[in-house]
Amino acid sequence: MTIEKEYTTKLAVDDVTIDRRDIEMLDAIDRYGSMHRAAEELGRSYARLQNRVVEIEEAVGPITERQRGGSGGGGTELTATARELRRQFDRHEAALDGVARVTESVFAGTVRDRTGELGTVETGIGPILALVPDDASEVQVTVRSDAVVLTEPxxxxxxxxxxxxxxxxxxxxxxxxxxxxxxxxxxLEGDEGDPTLQALVTKASSERLELAPGREIAASFKATAARGIRIDSDSRA
Amino acid sequence: MTIEKEYTTKLAVDDVTIDRRDIEMLDAIDRYGSMHRAAEELGRSYARLQNRVVEIEEAVGPITERQRGGSGGGGTELTATARELRRQFDRHEAALDGVARVTESVFAGTVRDRTGELGTVETGIGPILALVPDDASEVQVTVRSDAVVLTEPxxxxxxxxxxxxxxxxxxxxxxxxxxxxxxxxxxLEGDEGDPTLQALVTKASSERLELAPGREIAASFKATAARGIRIDSDSRA
DNA sequence: CGTCGTGGTATCCATGACGATACAACGACG
DNA sequence: CGTCGTTGTATCGTCATGGATACCACGACG
Known part of the structure; x- marks a missing residue:
């Protein structure tokens, strides 16, 4: 049983939520210069596509300049708003793709002190300062491997x-x-479970730090990059 | 126009993809000990819920121990697999929630050198070593604010x-x-655009570093925490 | 002044997801 | 040995999404 992390990207703008399909629609309109061709190229019906454009515009404001009549029959261009939407969507999706791709290390523990959203979690590798949900006592702390910094001891x-x-x-x-x-x-020096921390490092850094099996190293990460997730008390095993 | 980043969490296990609704279903079954009560409590039909359980089990293996007949009429319990699924889902969702909540700093630039998935991007604040898509030349580099480390200069x-x-x-x-x-x-010292970098820091760190407006500081982040996103060449504005 | 490829709109139909309902099978316990 | 609240299963109806189709409006250009 291999579990793969997935997600669907969305942007909520006022009343509508824009998904991947909408962005692909905008892309196609931009590429072909007309909604008819965009619909054809995407294999979806013109009517629905046009409706969707209007629907989005009612919430977001103009995302297209549509013109009918004329030599070529008209056409539609994207506005700056539409392009900004697309860029924002791409950024968001890249960020989500990051978390889905990156491995994380997990440490179970119990919350000791808590000030606001921050707390100290006692784990098998020692105390970890992490973001913890405010109703939790037993948590699992996760650390993204791209947030772990390796240093000379x-x-x-x-x-x-x-x-x-x-x-x-x-x-x-x-x-x-x-x-x-x-x-x-x-x-890591730890008693319980799997006292192991993963880190992603550029090859250059790896060489500069002379990383090799057995090498002593210091691994650190920010408190804001470690999050605790509540474990339901009735969860055994 | 306020844009909010959203997402829907999913886990792909072999043939099925498990979403939030499935996890809530498992939660309810766990809480009430029977699928009938779970369905009632969730306001959904027993038939569909039961179907869904079977559907998931066909792909994932047993996630419930169902028993019919008996004193109370029977009941169903979750297996360890189901609990593991739930924990994994919670972790994944927490991670996605992280990216949706955290602000990021964006720098536009052009890719100079590229080795594998890594590249040097020339931006308004200087060269940034970042993950770049392999077909891109013009990119926007984003840095999550929870990955930025502040240090004494x-x-x-x-x-x-x-x-x-x-x-x-x-x-x-x-x-x-x-x-x-x-x-x-x-x-940051930079010529173009908005040469500004955001960082999230614990209050303790803020005090220890004596952060205050005007204070000189060094800000650093890992290459693996910076990602470039392709900008379509036909995007103006 | 007609042509042609657009945008704009309304209607019908196919599909899928899901609730509603009904009914059989089960088995410990009184 | 019947009761009762389960697990199973099949069927029907409802609703939302979206394609298919048809038809009108438009306007520069030949």
Whole structure:
């Protein structure tokens, strides 16, 4: 059973919510210069497509300049608003794609202190400062591997001048080099469960830090990049 | 026109894709111990709900132990698989919620060098090492504010022993303190556009670094936390 | 002044998702 | 050995989405 993380991107603008299909519609209109051709090229009915454009415009304002009559019969162009929408959508989707692709490390623990949205979670690898939901006591803390910073252990000590609030020491367990990015698995000193933290690092950084299995290293991440998720109390196993 | 980032969480397991509704179904079954009560409590029809359970189990394997007959008429319990599914879903949703909530800073630029998935992007604030799509030349680079690390400027110089590949200097422009987290806006030295970088920092870090408007500071982030998004060449404005 | 490919609109129909309903099968317990 | 609240299953109706089709309006250009 392999579980894959998926998602669908949406933008809520006032009253409508714009999804991938809408953006593809805008793209096609932009590319072909007419809603008829866009509909044909996308394999969807002109009537619905045109309706959708109007529907969006009623909520967002003009996203097209439509003209009928004329030499070529007319045509429609996108407005700056439409292009901005598309860019925003692309950014959002890229961000979501990021979380779906990136691996994360999980540590179960219990919330000790809490001030506002922040809390200290006692885990098998020690206390972690993380964002925690305010009704939770038992949580699992997740850390995205692209948010983990690796540092020389000696330098790490004086790093109190940083906003990196979570620092751990460990030894490199495994390197999985990609073309330009290496996935590093760090064994942390911990008693329970799987005291392992994954980090994504550029190949250049990997070489500069002379990463290799057995190498001692400091791994740190920001409190704002670690989130706790409530575990239902009635969940056994 | 206020644009809000939205998303719908999904897990793809083999042949089925599990969405929020399914997880709520599992929750209700777990809470009430029977599919009939779960259906009633959720306001949906028993027939469909039961069908859905079977449908999921055909793809994922047993997620329930169903028993009919008996004193209470029977009942159904969740299996460990179902609980694991729920936890995974919760984690994924928390991660997606993170990207939807966090602000990001955007810098437009052009890709210079590219090795694999990594590239150097020339922007208004200088070169940024980021993940770039392989067909792009003009990109917008986005940096999540929870991935930006603030450091004492003096210490930053010797930070070559880190996997933080992008380092910039600037001055604190604005602080927006929350209950336990402060949003920091840093003005970078840059010519074009909006040379501003946002960072989320714990209040403790903010005080330790003595952040205040005008304060000089170093802001850094990992290359793997910066992603470039292609800008269509035919996009003007 | 007609042509032609647009935009604009209304109507009908196919499909899928889902609730509503009805009914059979089950089995511990009184 | 019947009761009762389950799990199963089949059928029908409803609703929303969206394609298919048809028809009108438009206006520069030949």
């Amino acid at each position: 000696e330098e790490a000590l004086e790093a109190d001048s940083t906003s990196l609030r979570n620092q751990f020491r460990g030894t490199v367990d495994r390197l999985e080099p990609g073309e330009s990015i290496t996935r590093v698995t760090v064994d | 003096e210490e930053a110089l010797e930070a070559d022993s880190t996997s933080l590949r992008n380092q910039f200097r600037g001055t604190v422009d604005r602080l927006e303190p929350g209950e336990s987290i402060t949003r920091v806006t840093v003005d």
